[in-house]
Amino acid sequence: MNALHEQFIAEARELIHQATDDLIAMEREGFALERIDRVFRAFHTLKGSAGVVALPAMGLTLHAAEDLLAAIHAGKLDASSAIVDQALACLDQVARWVDDFEAGGALPPSAGEDARSMAAMLRSLLSESGVTETAKKSAQRSSAPAAEGRLPKWVSRLIESHQGRIVDETRESPAELFAFSYEPDSQCFFNGDDPLNLMRKVPRLLAFHAEAHETWPPVADLDPFACNLRLQGISAGGHAELADIFRLVPDQVRLVEVPLEALRLDQAHGADDDDRVGLIRVVIEEQRQVLRAANQGDDMIGRIGAVSRAAANALRYGGLQDLADAIERANVAALSERNAGHLLSALDQTQALLPRASSAVPPDAAVVSGSADAQVEEAERPASRALRVDEGKIDALVNLAGELIVAKNGISHLARRLQDELEDRELARAVRREHDAIERLAGEMHAAILQLRMVPLAQVFRSFPRLVRDMSQRLGKKVRLVTNGETTEADKAIVDRLFEPLLHLVRNALDHGIENPEQRRTAGKAEGATVTMRASRAGDRFIIEVIDDGRGIDPAIVRRRARERGVIGDDELAALLDDQVIDLIFSAGFSTAAEVSDISGRGVGMDVVRATVERIGGRASVISRIGAGTTVRLDLPMNIAMSRIMVVSAGGQIFGIPMDAVTETVRLAPDRVSRIKNNDGFVLRDRIVPICSLAELMKLPQARPPGLDARLVIVTDISGKVIALEIDAIEDRLEVVLKPLQGLLSNARGYAGTTLLGDGRVLLVLDLKEILP
Amino acid sequence: MSVRREDDGTTIVLDGHCPVEEAEPLLQFLQASPAACLDWRQCTHLHTAVLQVILAARPQLIGPCGDAWVQRWVASNVL
Numbered sequence: 114m115n116a117l118h119e120q121f122i123a124e125a126r127e128l129i130h131q132a133t134d135d136l137i138a139m140e141r142e143g144f145a146l147e148r149i150d151r152v153f154r155a156f157h158t159l160k161g162s163a164g165v166v167a168l169p170a171m172g173l174t175l176h177a178a179e180d181l182l183a184a185i186h187a188g189k190l191d192a193s194s195a196i197v198d199q200a201l202a203c204l205d206q207v208a209r210w211v212d213d214f215e216a217g218g219a220l221p222p223s224a225g226e227d228a229r230s231m232a233a234m235l236r237s238l239l240s241e242s243g244v245t246e247t248a249k250k251s252a253q254r255s256s257a258p259a260a261e262g263r264l265p266k267w268v269s270r271l272i273e274s275h276q277g278r279i280v281d282e283t284r285e286s287p288a289e290l291f292a293f294s295y296e297p298d299s300q301c302f303f304n305g306d307d308p309l310n311l312m313r314k315v316p317r318l319l320a321f322h323a324e325a326h327e328t329w330p331p332v333a334d335l336d337p338f339a340c341n342l343r344l345q346g347i348s349a350g351g352h353a354e355l356a357d358i359f360r361l362v363p364d365q366v367r368l369v370e371v372p373l374e375a376l377r378l379d380q381a382h383g384a385d386d387d388d389r390v391g392l393i394r395v396v397i398e399e400q401r402q403v404l405r406a407a408n409q410g411d412d413m414i415g416r417i418g419a420v421s422r423a424a425a426n427a428l429r430y431g432g433l434q435d436l437a438d439a440i441e442r443a444n445v446a447a448l449s450e451r452n453a454g455h456l457l458s459a460l461d462q463t464q465a466l467l468p469r470a471s472s473a474v475p476p477d478a479a480v481v482s483g484s485a486d487a488q489v490e491e492a493e494r495p496a497s498r499a500l501r502v503d504e505g506k507i508d509a510l511v512n513l514a515g516e517l518i519v520a521k522n523g524i525s526h527l528a529r530r531l532q533d534e535l536e537d538r539e540l541a542r543a544v545r546r547e548h549d550a551i552e553r554l555a556g557e558m559h560a561a562i563l564q565l566r567m568v569p570l571a572q573v574f575r576s577f578p579r580l581v582r583d584m585s586q587r588l589g590k591k592v593r594l595v596t597n598g599e600t601t602e603a604d605k606a607i608v609d610r611l612f613e614p615l616l617h618l619v620r621n622a623l624d625h626g627i628e629n630p631e632q633r634r635t636a637g638k639a640e641g642a643t644v645t646m647r648a649s650r651a652g653d654r655f656i657i658e659v660i661d662d663g664r665g666i667d668p669a670i671v672r673r674r675a676r677e678r679g680v681i682g683d684d685e686l687a688a689l690l691d692d693q694v695i696d697l698i699f700s701a702g703f704s705t706a707a708e709v710s711d712i713s714g715r716g717v718g719m720d721v722v723r724a725t726v727e728r729i730g731g732r733a734s735v736i737s738r739i740g741a742g743t744t745v746r747l748d749l750p751m752n753i754a755m756s757r758i759m760v761v762s763a764g765g766q767i768f769g770i771p772m773d774a775v776t777e778t779v780r781l782a783p784d785r786v787s788r789i790k791n792n793d794g795f796v797l798r799d800r801i802v803p804i805c806s807l808a809e810l811m812k813l814p815q816a817r818p819p820g821l822d823a824r825l826v827i828v829t830d831i832s833g834k835v836i837a838l839e840i841d842a843i844e845d846r847l848e849v850v851l852k853p854l855q856g857l858l859s860n861a862r863g864y865a866g867t868t869l870l871g872d873g874r875v876l877l878v879l880d881l882k883e884i885l886p
Numbered sequence: 887m888s889v890r891r892e893d894d895g896t897t898i899v900l901d902g903h904c905p906v907e908e909a910e911p912l913l914q915f916l917q918a919s920p921a922a923c924l925d926w927r928q929c930t931h932l933h934t935a936v937l938q939v940i941l942a943a944r945p946q947l948i949g950p951c952g953d954a955w956v957q958r959w960v961a962s963n964v965l
Contacts, residue, residue, distance in 0.1 A: 274963060302906055302935050309934040313955050321959040329942040332917055337909035337939055346959075422963070 117363045118218070121166045123501065125211045128155045128162075129204050130575055136197050136204075137578045141593065144185070144192040152200070153182040159207065164368050167352055170220055170228035171210050172370075177232035178203045181239050196238055201579070206231055267322075268292040268369050271347050273423045275320030276396060277430020279347060282319050283373065288349040290319070290371035295344045296326050297365055302338050309344070314358050316350030347371060389431050390467055396427035397467070401460050404453050417447045417456055424460060436463050504605070507565050514559040519869045521555045522847070524548045526872045563604065563752050570648045570657070571599035573612045577619060577646060584623050591630055591641040592623060598648035601655050604752035607729050611657070611749075614722040614733075618659040618745050619644060621719070626663030626743050636740065638662070653751055660744045666737040668694040678702055695737050696833060699723040723832070727882065730756070730773065732832075758868070758878055760845040761827070763806070764813025767844055769878035771865060774829045778843065781824045795826075795837065802828060806839045810884050831882050838881070851878060888929070891915050891922070898922050898945070900929035900936070909935035916943045926951045 132155035139148045160175035178200055184190040206227060210220050264272075271292055272279060283290065293315075297308040312321065322345045329335070348355055352368070359366040400420040421444035428437035443459030525548050532541035574596045585592035627633075627642040634640060645660040668691040675681050680700045681689075689697075697703060701720040722745075723733045731749035750773075757772040785795045786804065793804040804826055808815050826837035849868035854861055865880040888901045889908045898915045900908070915922065916939065924940065925948040926932070932953045937960065940947075951957040 297934070302909075307906070307934050309932070309937060309956075312959070318959070322963065323937070323941060323960060325942070332913070332920065332943045335913060335939065335942050337913045337935055338906075340934065340938065342934065342938055342941070426963075 117360065118166055118214070120363070121162050122211055122215050124162060125159060125207070128159045129208050129211070131155050132159070133201060133204055133579050134575060136200055137582050139192070140194060140197045140582070146186065149182060149186045149192070153179065153186055156182060156200075161367060161369070164352070164370060165356060165363060165366075166214075167356060168210070168214065168220060170224040171207055174203055174206060174228045174231045174235075177235040181235050184239055190239065199235055199238055203231055203235060264292075264371070265369060267294055267345055268347075268371060270419065271320040271322055271345055272371065273396075273419075274322065274426050275347065276392070276423075276427060279319045280392070281430075282317070282349055286349075287373070288317070289351060290347055290349055290373070291352055291355055292320075292347045292369045292371050293345065293355060293359070294367045294369075295359065295362070295365055297340045297342060297344070297362070299339045299341065301340050308340065308342065311358055311362075312344055312346065315346060315348045316354050318346055318348050318350075320345075320347040322346065393427045393431045393433070394464065394467055397424055397460055397464050400424045401457065401464075404457050404460070413451065413453060414448065417444060417453055420460075421447070421456055424463070428463070433467075436466060439463065502565075507562070510562045511566065514555070514562045517555045518559060518848070521548070521551050522870065523872070524551065526870075566605045566752070567602040568605045568608050569599060570601050570603065570608060570611075570655075572608055573615060574599045574646055574648075576612070577615070580616070581619065581623065581644060584620065588623060589629065590623065590627050592627060593641055593643050594619075595643055595645045596647075597645065598650075601648040601650050602751070603655055603749065607731075607749060607752065610725060610729050611747075614725045614747065615646070615657070615659065617719070617722050619646070622659060622661035622663065622743065626661040626665075628664050632664075636664075650751075651748075655749055655751055657747045657749065658744050659747075660742065662742040665739040665742055666695050666698065666735070667739055671695060671697055674703065675700070692736075693833065695735050698735060699733060699832075727832075730771075756851045756865075756878075757846070757848050758851075758876075759827070759843060760847060760870075760876065761807070761840040762842050762844055763840045764808030764811060764815065766811070766813060767874075767876060768807065768811070769847075769849070769868065769876045770827065770829075770838075770881065771878065772846070774831055774881045776828045776830045776835075778825065778827045779837070781826060783823065786824065797828065797835075797837075800835065802835050802837045804837045804839055805885060808839075808841075810838075829881055829885070831885060834885075836885050838885070849876075849878075889915065891919070895919050896922055897948070898924050900924065900926045900932070902928065903931045904929055904933055904936045906933045906935045908933070909939050912936060913939045913943070916945055920945075922946075923948050926953075926956075928952050929956075932956050 132152050135148055135152045135155065139145070139152065142148075156175055156179045160172050160179060163169075163171035163175060181190070181196060181200070185192045185196070190196075210224060213219070213221050213224075279290070282288075295308065295311070297306065298304075301308060312318070324343050324345075326341045326343045329341070352370075355368060359368075400423055403416060404420050421440050425437040425440045425444075428434070428440065440456070440459055440463065443455045447453055447455040524544065528541055528544040528548055531537055531544055535541075577596065578594050581592055581594040622644050627644070628636065628638075630640040633642065643662050645658070647656075647658045647660065649656050671694050672686060675686055675694070675697045676683065680697055680703050686694075698719045699722070701718070703718055703720065719733075726733045726747050726749065729749065731747055733745065733747050735743065735745050737743040758769040759772055759775060760767055760769055762768075779795075779797065781795055786793050787795065789801065789803070794801050795804065796802070804824075806815065824839055825842065826839050827843075828835060828837050847868075847870075851866040851868055854864055854866060858864070863880055863884045865878045868876050868878060870876050888904045889898065889911045890901065891898050896919070898912065898919075900912070904912075916924075920943075922945060924945040926940075927949060929952045932951070937956065947961070949957065949961055951961050
């Protein structure tokens with residue numbers, strides 16, 4: 114896989130996403146010309162890149178889709194959901210091919226067949242509907258790699274000005290023609306590049322044109338070392354060779370296949386002079402039309418130049434040098450007086466002077482016209498300023514920064530020893546000062562590196578419009594998806610893991626939350642439902658909410674189900690408030706296979722959502738009002754690399770406890786503790802909180818008999834369950850890089866991970882959810 | 887020196903191989919004497935940068951260009 118291919122894959126995926134988004138938005142918000150234009154450009158660029166990496170099957174399919182979109186754009190065809198469906202299916206197919214290409218460097222053997230049937234489907238939409246005659250004609254020519262009129266203007270211009278040679282050459286040895294447009298980087302001279310040398314290497318060059326990329330400045334201001342050229346040409350040398358020549362500058366080159374029919378070979382098949390003259394006649398006639406069509410506007414000068422060039426070339430091709438010279442003289446006169454009349458009468462004269470052709474020229478014959486293609490010219494996207502870096506390299510940096518923080522904690526330990534053991538306050542203070550500086554720098558560096566891994570939530574959000582569209586169609590519900598706050602950023606590791614939980618939430622909302630249109634009407638709601646995905650930042654965490662305006666969750670039903678399925682004891686259930694009951698939907702075993710449907714099924718329940726979210730340090734909660742809808746809220750950390758922990762001792766050992774589980778620490782006088790059943794407990798803000806001893810939980814000897822002294826507990830809140838954990842002392846609070854347990858310990862339950870302490874000891878960090886009863 | 891100005895100042899001559907460095911002196915000549923002709927018959931190889939100066943300044947050319955590729959593809963269609 115070379116760099117060109119990698120770039121193609123990344124870009125193709127982006128384009129597919131973008132086109133998908135636009136197609137869906139288009140269907141929802143109306144077929145605005147601008148939108149169609151954007152979709153068309155995305156398809157067009159995709160097709161172009163497929164050409165660059167030589168994937169003709171992909172090009173063929175995209176081309177058919179492009180024609181369809183062009184017909185819509187030109188108003189020849191009405192946009193419909195059927196067309197959007199087919200265009201989306203086409204994108205799906207292309208996405209699969211991109212995957213195949215990434216995996217194996219090639220398309221599967223079936224690609225050609227798939228491409229043809231997909232193209233046929235797309236074209237059938239084109240011919241089915243009320244398309245005008247011309248559009249129909251081009252639809253029937255389905256094998257055409259590019260229909261005329263689809264060619265970018267610059268290609269048409271090249272063909273026009275070198276028509277004779279191109280026709281000759283392709284008649285002698287037919288070949289695939291490719292037009293290229295090469296805009297060398299403005300700094301290329303400094304890199305030792307000589308773009309003209311690439312041009313010299315182009316095999317079977319048939320046409321060439323060089324022009325300024327941006328209008329030439331006055332000669333006095335010209336920078337001789339900044340390249341400001343656009344070099345264009347047509348070659349019959351084959352795609353592979355062109356791609357090879359331009360392999361180092363793929364970003365600066367566009368390759369366009371030139372379909373042979375664009376050359377109007379049908380009028381120039383024979384080698385005899387009659388045909389040649391006939392062709393010249395056509396070209397001259399075309400030029401007259403171009404001139405006549407011109408207003409006396411700004412483009413007049415350009416038209417005069419182009420027309421005279423094309424006419425003179427055509428005449429030279431026919432060996433009519435005198436006539437060509439006459440045209441050029443007329444050109445000079447026309448330009449100097451800014452009056453096309455001179456040229457027009459010269460063309461008329463030429464037409465009269467041309468040897469009589471025996472074969473009549475079809476009146477409607479026209480050379481390639483680049484009509485609707487102005488937008489294609491502008492299709493280049495702004496160069497991306499982003500740098501693509503391998504994820505592994507960033508992870509290595511994250512690890513190093515993590516190690517640096519551990520080393521920094523070591524210095525802090527050293528400073529304490531200096532003070533305690535040597536009682537050298539001066540030195541200890543100096544070390545402490547340096548430590549503070551390193552701490553600040555290491556912290557900043559760590560933060561900066563973590564920032565590299567931050568990606569916008571748009572990455573997960575953007576799959577959803579398509580999903581919601583397809584699901585709502587299948588369910589026969591009208592659903593609008595609104596996304597908010599896609600620019601909120603979080604660590605890639607977190608964002609990547611959010612897709613499944615979110616998918617599940619959205620599926621649930623559509624399947625269970627949102628009512629049928631009739632039900633909604635009966636309930637006095639608008640038929641179209643809204644699902645909102647909203648992300649927002651909250652300090653060093655972020656919140657994602659999935660909100661629907663459906664029927665809401667009925668606590669009574671949840672109670673009944675929870676009882677039936679034994680999710681929770683009856684007493685406990687009775688004690689729960691309605692708000693708390695709803696939370697039971699996150700319990701394991703609450704949703705069962707019985708309700709597995711096509712949409713939200715697969716046997717995964719909301720418990721998996723909560724588990725996944727908690728595994729990345731998040732929390733899931735739900736709020737619902739009957740009849741008004743449901744909001745599931747995910748509260749997530751921005752990154753998982755750093756965790757704040759509290760170091761506590763119990764039973765003579767130290768443990769780490771993640772701070773996000775700790776709500777407060779309380780020192781309990783003996784009289785506050787009361788025995789409830791077999792457990793100790795105390796009342797905290799009108800709520801009874803059970804006390805568990807950490808030493809007991811960890812099967813360690815109790816350090817001291819309970820009873821007389823004040824007891825220290827940390828109050829934890831795990832999934833809404835409040836438990837106080839008794840410890841001997843709080844040793845420290847740290848920010849650490851948590852490493853998952855590895856090797857033999859990797860299956861040990863009850864631990865969230867380990868971290869190295871400043872003095873080299875390994876600290877086990879507890880997973881309270883697993884160890885608390 | 888592959889770019890030089892004839893003594894009378896009316897003609898600039900490109901001679902032999904014209905590498906990228908020649909773009910600047912050529913431009914200076916053309917700036918100093920905008921009406922000068924450019925004789926490129928002896929030029930055997932033209933660098934892009936030099937050609938760019940010619941395309942931008944459009945001096946009167948005395949040809950054909952000694953660089954056959956440039957003569958074939960640039961002199962006849964572009965200029």
